Amino acid sequence: MTTISPLRASDRSEWGELWEQYLTFYESELDPAVTEDVFARLVAGDGYLEDLFVAPDVRGGGVGSALIAQVRTAATDAGAHKVYWLTQSGNATARRLYDSLATDTGFVHYQMEL
Numbered sequence: 554m555t556t557i558s559p560l561r562a563s564d565r566s567e568w569g570e571l572w573e574q575y576l577t578f579y580e581s582e583l584d585p586a587v588t589e590d591v592f593a594r595l596v597a598g599d600g601y602l603e604d605l606f607v608a609p610d611v612r613g614g615g616v617g618s619a620l621i622a623q624v625r626t627a628a629t630d631a632g633a634h635k636v637y638w639l640t641q642s643g644n645a646t647a648r649r650l651y652d653s654l655a656t657d658t659g660f661v662h663y664q665m666e667l
């Protein structure tokens with residue numbers, strides 16, 4: 554059974570293991586101070602969903618869709634009218650899940666580094 558609960562300061566160690574796997578997935582490296590800042594913002598509970606990452610050994614069991622459902626409930630309860638997110642166009646696994654739950658708006662995201 555999947556239980557979803559708010560992130561707490563005491564989850565730092567387990568969260569850190571998932572975060573390291575997430576950075577590896579995106580072939581990314583971050584200054585440890587950035588990681589601490591992200592965790593502090595997530596624990597504060599007033600930020601937006603940073604990203605979705607499910608431990609590889611439990612994928613395909615409905616955790617990803619349960620997390621999205623929880624975000625939907627929290628956003629509805631907060632009076633929001635819409636939940637939206639970005640993904641990489643080539644992330645077929647994630648997009649299969651998203652296509653089953655939400656609408657692909659067709660927008661493509663561009664940015665400039667400053």
Ligand SMILES: CC(C)(COP(=O)(O)OP(=O)(O)OC[C@H]1O[C@@H](n2cnc3c(N)ncnc32)[C@H](O)[C@@H]1OP(=O)(O)O)[C@@H](O)C(=O)NCCC(=O)NCCS
Nearest residue numbers: 605606607612613614615616617618639640646647649650
């Ligand atoms: C994308 C990701 C978050 C999905 O998480 P997940 O927990 O595997 O998602 P779900 O289990 O809810 O859904 C995925 C698949 O499992 C299926 N599934 C759902 N419940 C199931 C169950 N009880 N038993 C078997 N399969 C199930 C879903 O139908 C879906 O199947 P499909 O791919 O054939 O359509 C996960 O693959 C991941 O962390 N990937 C790496 C990081 C990443 O890409 N993140 C997204 C960035 S935008």
